[in-house]
Amino acid sequence: MQTYDLSTGSLRELNATLHAQNETTNQTAWEIMNPRGAHAIACGLDSPIEVTVRGSTGYYSAGMNQQATVNIKGSAGPGVAENMMSGKVVIDGDASQYAGATGHGGLLVIKGNASSRCGISMKGINIVVHGSIGHMSAFMAQSGNLVVCGDAGEALGDSCYEARLFVRGTVKSLGADCEEKEMRPEHLEILRTLLAEGECNARPEEFKRYGSARTLYNFNIDNAY
Amino acid sequence: MSNDDRGIPRTTPRQSATFTQDVNSEIRRAAATGIYDIRGGGAAKRKLPTFDDLLFLGASISRYPLEGYREKCDTNVTIGGLHASNPIHLDIPITIAGMSFGALSGPAKEALGRGASAAGTSTTTGDGGMTPEERGHSSKLVYQYLPSRYGMNPDDLRKADAIEIVVGQGAKPGGGGMLLGQKISDRVANMRNLPKGIDQRSACRHPDWTGPDDLEIKILELREITGWRVPIYVKIAGARPYYDTTLAVKAGADAIVLDGMQGGTAATQDVFIEHVGQPTLAIIRPAVKALQDLGMHRKVQLILSGGIRSGADVAKAMALGADAVAIGTAALIALGDNDPKWEAEYNKLGTTAGAYDDWHEGQDPAGITTQDPELMKRFDPIEGGRRLRNYLKVMTLEAQTIARACGKNHLHNLEPEDLVALTMEAAAMAQVPLAGTDWWPGKSGSF
Numbered sequence: 202m203q204t205y206d207l208s209t210g211s212l213r214e215l216n217a218t219l220h221a222q223n224e225t226t227n228q229t230a231w232e233i234m235n236p237r238g239a240h241a242i243a244c245g246l247d248s249p250i251e252v253t254v255r256g257s258t259g260y261y262s263a264g265m266n267q268q269a270t271v272n273i274k275g276s277a278g279p280g281v282a283e284n285m286m287s288g289k290v291v292i293d294g295d296a297s298q299y300a301g302a303t304g305h306g307g308l309l310v311i312k313g314n315a316s317s318r319c320g321i322s323m324k325g326i327n328i329v330v331h332g333s334i335g336h337m338s339a340f341m342a343q344s345g346n347l348v349v350c351g352d353a354g355e356a357l358g359d360s361c362y363e364a365r366l367f368v369r370g371t372v373k374s375l376g377a378d379c380e381e382k383e384m385r386p387e388h389l390e391i392l393r394t395l396l397a398e399g400e401c402n403a404r405p406e407e408f409k410r411y412g413s414a415r416t417l418y419n420f421n422i423d424n425a426y
Numbered sequence: 427m428s429n430d431d432r433g434i435p436r437t438t439p440r441q442s443a444t445f446t447q448d449v450n451s452e453i454r455r456a457a458a459t460g461i462y463d464i465r466g467g468g469a470a471k472r473k474l475p476t477f478d479d480l481l482f483l484g485a486s487i488s489r490y491p492l493e494g495y496r497e498k499c500d501t502n503v504t505i506g507g508l509h510a511s512n513p514i515h516l517d518i519p520i521t522i523a524g525m526s527f528g529a530l531s532g533p534a535k536e537a538l539g540r541g542a543s544a545a546g547t548s549t550t551t552g553d554g555g556m557t558p559e560e561r562g563h564s565s566k567l568v569y570q571y572l573p574s575r576y577g578m579n580p581d582d583l584r585k586a587d588a589i590e591i592v593v594g595q596g597a598k599p600g601g602g603g604m605l606l607g608q609k610i611s612d613r614v615a616n617m618r619n620l621p622k623g624i625d626q627r628s629a630c631r632h633p634d635w636t637g638p639d640d641l642e643i644k645i646l647e648l649r650e651i652t653g654w655r656v657p658i659y660v661k662i663a664g665a666r667p668y669y670d671t672t673l674a675v676k677a678g679a680d681a682i683v684l685d686g687m688q689g690g691t692a693a694t695q696d697v698f699i700e701h702v703g704q705p706t707l708a709i710i711r712p713a714v715k716a717l718q719d720l721g722m723h724r725k726v727q728l729i730l731s732g733g734i735r736s737g738a739d740v741a742k743a744m745a746l747g748a749d750a751v752a753i754g755t756a757a758l759i760a761l762g763d764n765d766p767k768w769e770a771e772y773n774k775l776g777t778t779a780g781a782y783d784d785w786h787e788g789q790d791p792a793g794i795t796t797q798d799p800e801l802m803k804r805f806d807p808i809e810g811g812r813r814l815r816n817y818l819k820v821m822t823l824e825a826q827t828i829a830r831a832c833g834k835n836h837l838h839n840l841e842p843e844d845l846v847a848l849t850m851e852a853a854a855m856a857q858v859p860l861a862g863t864d865w866w867p868g869k870s871g872s873f
Contacts (some may be wrong), residue, residue, distance in 0.1 A: 240646055241643070241647040263646040264651065265579070265583070267580060279635075280635070283633075285576055299635075303578065320635045321634070322629065324619040341633075343618075362624075363621060415607065418607075418621070418625065419607055419624060420606075
């Protein structure tokens with residue numbers, strides 16, 4: 202286990218060190234002490250390493266992650282795992298706004314709650330939230346799966362495309378062009394897999410599925426707001 | 427005119443100055459369709475104050491000129507030296523503005539790269555990601571970071587020579603983009619992770635930051651991901667240039683790209699293009715003042731765009747304080763857009779060469795703003811690249827000609843004192859004297 206203390210070291214040195222790890226590194230386990238809400242911790246990683254952050258992070262932790270596993274043993278600030286391509290990010294606490302924004306791949310697990318705009322513009326990422334999510338989540342979500350074990354705030358899935366949105370609790374309101382969809386066996390299977398990967402013991406049958414009604418896909422004046 | 431049957435002279439039929447034929451035809455179109463008019467291009471369909479309203483004074487007894495073809499007049503510019511370890515060094519201060527693969531064909535993007543590289547300057551990606559042909563043919567490529575994040579990935583980010591965070595666009599300050607279904611081919615759909623054939627909407631603001639404090643942190647993240655190597659530009663529309671420039675510099679930008687309302691777009695509502703934003707001439711002095719007030723003029727570079735067409739425009743922009751300019755529409759015309767040789771084809775589309783602006787429909791007779799394989803065959807990227815290089819060379823020579831006449835051995839040495847204005851509006855906007863006077867509107871005191 203390699204340990205880096207941000208109370209004495211710099212963010213630049215930390216990220217440069219993590220970026221220097223390649224596919225064959227034998228320094229695969231890293232522990233970051235005293236993050237103290239610093240921004241951009243462990244962003245841009247691109248190797249199969251596991252990074253554990255002992256505390257809460259600021260903006261954009263694990264941003265654009267590729268291959269790596271990042272565990273945050275606290276809460277995460279805005280934009281955690283934004284534009285993630287692959288790998289896994291697990292947050293023990295809560296996540297602020299824009300969690301997993303524009304993510305193309307990988308798995309983001311939030312064991313607490315997520316704030317507004319969770320999964321905004323997601324492009325293939327899978328997100329599992331043990332708690333609830335805030336308003337305007339999955340806005341313009343393009344693809345991937347958002348699993349919410351708690352409740353969803355206002356305007357869920359506004360203007361979404363082909364992303365699948367699964368919510369176990371209540372949805373305060375659906376956004377424009379978002380509707381409840383039929384839960385078919387293949388969706389239950391997707392849910393079962395994601396809940397297992399996300400270390401969540403909820404049952405797939407308890408969820409409802411939401412997605413695009415596709416009325417905004419080609420402009421029609423009668424659908425204009 | 428003839429008399430009526432009572433012997434009274436008929437008056438000349440008089441068209442309304444308010445309800446013009448253009449206005450009336452748009453009302454009829456709106457009534458028939460229920461859809462606002464969407465088109466490409468910038469606010470060039472209406473009369474605006476432009477650089478044509480400024481003149482250079484040239485040298486005289488008080489200033490002496492440089493010999494036209496013999497004495498040195500440098501044109502190089504370095505962008506992004508403030509924070510980046512690898513700033514961009516350009517031979518000429520004329521760059522190619524961001525235009526997307528999707529809006530443009532792959533060969534058209536390739537031609538922009540070829541032409542820019544041959545002329546020693548940079549080209550820029552657009553809303554849709556980086557294509558291999560564009561990267562491969564561009565010696566210096568600026569990678570746009572847009573609200574949609576279509577195709578955004580850290581591998582391409584690290585291949586870029588600079589990153590341009592797009593906050594706004596002159597054609598549509600406060601607006602997002604759109605790419606209509608006709609142009610969403612399999613390849614475009616795949617790059618943008620969208621279903622084929624849908625109308626693709628790009629968000630008007632970034633998904634994971636709002637405001638200048640967030641932008642500062644976003645810039646930090648992008649620098650960390652790219653190892654602080656490449657410059658980070660911030661592109662803003664000419665809406666509130668003083669404050670936006672100030673905030674972008676505060677957030678840590680290496681360069682500001684400032685786009686006036688003549689700046690083009692691939693597709694936006696006509697009402698947006700023509701009625702939101704400010705003319706390019708009006709935005710440059712407030713932006714320069716912001717940089718000067720911060721002590722950052724010439725440290726954070728200012729790249730001006732929006733209707734730049736000639737070496738005279740380049741020279742005027744630089745005299746008013748820009749470090750470089752960017753061209754989009756002009757580059758497309760150099761490639762062959764709106765060429766009269768396709769007049770019969772333009773006529774079939776109900777338009778004429780020079781007026782064609784339905785770039786979003788994907789039926790471009792010149793094969794540039796299309797994803798139709800048959801139309802794309804009409805465009806040769808090698809020839810297009812050569813034409814763009816020639817055009818960039820001519821613009822540079824024109825700007826040098828003017829600079830030498832003003833006694834300047836570098837384009838950057840041009841200054842507002844080299845200019846006068848032909849109109850009160852231009853004098854007020856450019857803050858240079860009305861020709862024949864020592865005064866401009868808003869100027870206090872006297873020389």
